[in-house]
Amino acid sequence: MIAVVVEVSKHDDAGSIGISCPRCGCADLRVYYTRRKANGVIMRSRECRHCGRRIVTKERMIGQ
Numbered sequence: 203m204i205a206v207v208v209e210v211s212k213h214d215d216a217g218s219i220g221i222s223c224p225r226c227g228c229a230d231l232r233v234y235y236t237r238r239k240a241n242g243v244i245m246r247s248r249e250c251r252h253c254g255r256r257i258v259t260k261e262r263m264i265g266q
Contacts, residue, residue: 221259223250231257 222229235247244261
C-alpha cells in the first residue's frame with residue numbers, strides 16, 4: 203500500500219484535515235506547478251481559487 207504525506211509550508215490548525223488556504227480557509231486549491239526532486243519529494247505550488255493566495259506543498263511517498 204502506498205500513501206502520500208503532504209507537508210504544507212504554512213502551518214494550519216493542528217486539528218485540520220487536508221489542505222486549506224491559510225488566508226481564507228477555502229479547500230479548493232489548484233495545482234499550477236509540480237516539480238520532482240532527486241530524493242523522492244514532490245514539490246507542488248498551489249493557488250486558492252477563491253482569494254488567489256499561493257502556497258507550496260512538499261509530498262513524499264511512504265510505505266511500499
